[in-house]
Amino acid sequence: MAQSMMLLASLEGDDDLLLLSCMDDDKESSIYHKLGIDELSEEQFRTLFRFKKEDICALCDALGIPVKIVCKNRTVCTGIEGLCILIRRLAYPNRLQDLSHVFGRSTAEISYIFNTVLDLIDSIHGHKLENLHQPWLSHAKLDEMVAAVNQCGAPLVNCWGFIDGTVRPICRPQSHQQLVFNGHKRVHGLKFQCITTPDGMIAHMFGPIEGRRHDAGMLRESGVEQQMQHHMTKANGEVYSVYGDPAYPLSPYVIPPFRGAVISANQMRFNKKMSALRVCVEWTFGKILTLFAFLDYKKNQKLYLQPVGKYYRVATILTNCHTILYGSETGSFFDVSPPFLHEYLA
Template sequence: MFEGYLTARAYGHFDELLELPELLELPEDIVTPSGHCFSRLEAFALTCARLRTPAELELLSSHYRRSPAAISEAVNWVVTYLDNTWSDLFDFDHTGLLSPENLRRYANAIFCRGAPIRTVWGFIDCTIRAICRPFRFQRQAYNGHKKYHALKFQAVMLPNGMFGHLFGPFEGRRNDNFLLHASKLLEKCAHFAVWPGSSENSPLERRYFQLFGDAAYGISPQLISPFAGARPRTEEEEQWNAVMSSVRVQVEHGFGLVTSTWQYLNANWKMHVYSSPVGRYYRVGVLLTNILNCYRPNQVSQYFDCEPPSITEYLHH
């Protein structure tokens, strides 16, 4: 029966599929609210298979010999458990992925790829995920720019191809700065993203590592953005913007990796926010994308020549 699970091509190595349920601390036996029983391997494999394709549950049912209701409940149970258990990895993992030593390594990798400054450690942006029109609070979920109902997430892409921060979901109508303020990310950066050996007397440019975002984010000691505004920009400013834009584009590749690997996340007609944990689907998709990168470095990691952590280094509490 488990031969079929290998059609979830994201996990092309059976030994990885075998070890991940234990590394992710899934319980050995899983019982859904309706009483369907699964081993942790079966439930995790079904979750990967479900996120891999937008196919109807009936097709998965015929392939994996489980009822559609059982598969749905198993997937929702695993997704909820993984999000609850590992959400701290997306906050500010200052003892692991975002340790001061790693921030220095990321800043050096970005500088070596062409950035004009040595302080940028990651790229912040928001992504808008389309959902089915909800039957309640439709105006809050509607994104006027994209012209559809959506959930919104804030993320930070690192040069090693990992998502170092993920915040959301929020209603699709919210703007980027609302999420930035609500996440308290800059406050955490002020506390943790500090150059080793610096002090309160150090100049700001030598005290903090910095995120880079688009012009809407503005500028602070912990975050910088391109030169913008109504005034004409100098040649040096235009060149600075062009160079930073060329390295920042990798954050778009990172978002693309999530949805190209876990194509169920693109099925907006299946994303019913009041009947399924839609926000958790995307968060777990990002978690699994990070995990895949630990096994096989993705194009972002290769572009910056910056190695991701091992799977055991990443999955820590």
């Protein structure tokens, strides 16, 4: 009984209480025991691990996670267990001690497994967030997305996506605080630049970069315009463009709203309509944090102690996979289907 009370005291939040409720009564006397995944209901499993039980094996295989994982300290686990540890760690602000109760492993083993799978996914699929030359971004798919944006009344006739930057707050570092302090948001943080497509996917991500940097500087350093020049130009010379906020400079591939103290009525209508559609970028940023709330707990985002940027990148890849499997608010709004899982992760 005393051990049960100690375990209850160590768990925080509804998700952790759900984990405790899934434990067998005859095993409660042992703090370190493995979670019986087969005994979880579909609803419980999706609450804890964000994906359906029937899809987790296919996701593990599509991500290229091996059946057997051997960490640097020779800790061994299955690929499914490693992926579940990664997702559970990112899904909620858990302590390693809390995960030890769940997976029946020591905190050191949990840490090694988590970081090994994190590095594995980022090394295999991280380039997909940096490169627009991907099979699922063919000109036929771009035409479909342009048509969907136009169907929603967009006055910009060649828009295939929306670009924006986001600041992810971090714990205040002990050194070089001025580099990561964002004066606009009044927080220490890292910045990321994303292009969201009408099917709810994040087609491109640049970052992390210092929190003090301006969106226009991120655009220049990302080189995404050069990529669009090569891959987003039709044979007849017409281009596909993305729409951004007033922070971005005007170019053939990135279109900001009309600026100035005095603009015409048509320009005002253009700005209003495109702004209403550009909000889908915020929906995507919100979905990442909804699925992986660990990223929104800045006290545990320690710049020089943890790969904070890698956390967000891998969570973005997993969010794209979640969108492919279960859809998104953005895809429903524009009525566009995302690519298949094997097509995106190929």
